[in-house]
Structure formats: C-alpha cells, structure tokens
Amino acid sequence: MSREYPVFTVTPKAEKSLRAGHPWVFGDEVTDVSGAYEQGDLVDVKSAKGAYLGTGLVNDKSKIRVRIISTNANDRFDRAFWQRRVQYAIEYRKHVMGDDFKCCRLIFGEADGFPGLTVDRFGNVLSIQCLSLGMETRKNIILPAIVAYLRSLGEVID
Numbered sequence: 165m166s167r168e169y170p171v172f173t174v175t176p177k178a179e180k181s182l183r184a185g186h187p188w189v190f191g192d193e194v195t196d197v198s199g200a201y202e203q204g205d206l207v208d209v210k211s212a213k214g215a216y217l218g219t220g221l222v223n224d225k226s227k228i229r230v231r232i233i234s235t236n237a238n239d240r241f242d243r244a245f246w247q248r249r250v251q252y253a254i255e256y257r258k259h260v261m262g263d264d265f266k267c268c269r270l271i272f273g274e275a276d277g278f279p280g281l282t283v284d285r286f287g288n289v290l291s292i293q294c295l296s297l298g299m300e301t302r303k304n305i306i307l308p309a310i311v312a313y314l315r316s317l318g319e320v321i322d
Contacts, residue, residue: 167237169208169219170199172230179211182218182232187274189220189230204301206233206241221279221298231279231296243305249277250309254317266319270310283310288320 174182178193189209201207201222209217209230216237220230239245253276261268270290271283280296281303292307294300311321 167208169206170197170201170222171208171210172197172222173210173212174217176212178209179215179217182209182235187220187232187279188228189232191224191227191229194229204297221296223297226297228296231274231298233277233279233298243309246302246305247309247313250306250313252276253278254310254313258317278306281306283307285314288322290321 172189172194173196174189175193175195178189182189195212199207203223203225205222206219207222207230208219209232211217218232218235219237219239219241220232220234222230233241250271253271256276257265257268257270265285266287267285269282269284271278271281273279273282273295278299280294281299282293282295284291290307290310292303294303299306314321
C-alpha cells in the first residue's frame with residue numbers, strides 16, 4: 165500500500181518505545197525525514213528497517229516532535245475518523261461514570277487518541293485545553309463532533 169505522508173525514521177530506542185505503546189517521538193529520536201510537510205501535518209513514523217510504527221502529528225518547534233494518533237496503517241484521517249474517536253471516548257466515559265456524566269473529563273488527550281487535547285464537561289459547558297499544534301489545527305472538526313454527539317444523546321450543551 166502506498167502512503168501519502170512524509171516519513172520520519174526513528175532510532176531503535178524510539179522504535180522500542182513506540183512498540184510498547186508510548187505515543188510520542190522526541191526530536192532527538194528522529195534520524196531521517198523524507199518528504200515535505202508543514203507544522204501540524206500528518207507524518208508516518210518508521211523504524212530504521214522501514215517497518216511502519218504509526219502515524220502522528222508533527223511539530224518541529226516542540227520537544228515532542230511527533231504525537232502518534234494511530235498505529236493502524238489502514239486508517240484514513242478524515243472527519244469520520246475523528247467522529248469515531250469522539251464517540252468511543254464519550255461512550256467510554258458514560259460506561260465509567262454511569263448515566264450521569266454531567267461533570268467529568270470527556271477527552272483525556274493521548275489516552276483517547278487526541279494528543280494534547282483535554283475536554284472537561286461541567287453541566288452544559290465544555291472546557292477545552294489544547295496543548296498541541298496538531299490538535300489546534302483540527303479542533304474545528306473535533307469540537308463540533310463532541311457537541312453533536314452529546315446532543316445526539318439528549319445532552320444539553322451551550
């Protein structure tokens with residue numbers, strides 16, 4: 165399968181960390197970059213031997229150079245991808261919190277596949293903290309998806 169994203173090759177240490185589930189690639193762990201990109205773009209991360217390790221969001225100005233959002237080479241990072249992520253995170257919170265999840269953390273950043281994004285709910289108000297460029301550039305897709313999904317559940321969000 166041909167991939168459209170620039171490729172970041174990483175050190176064996178970073179490969180081991182990513183294979184163990186760690187979602188970050190630090191700047192000094194990147195050994196080679198092929199392909200043009202802009203800050204906040206999607207990039208593929210590969211081992212020195214060319215094995216696919218994940219796709220993430222790049223920011224050269226951060227010590228965390230790539231924040232992994234998926235380890236599935238078949239994922240398409242369209243609006244539907246983010247809607248599925250939102251639905252999964254909210255359904256998980258509902259399961260953990262019970263039927264009354266009016267005051268809780270809805271999105272737990274990396275744990276929910278939204279690196280650098282935290283969304284808390286206080287009744288009908290959502291509080292958002294965005295600490296990564298990749299999430300900042302996608303919040304116009306993600307935040308409406310959160311509100312729409314909550315409303316589809318009959319929840320009131322202002």
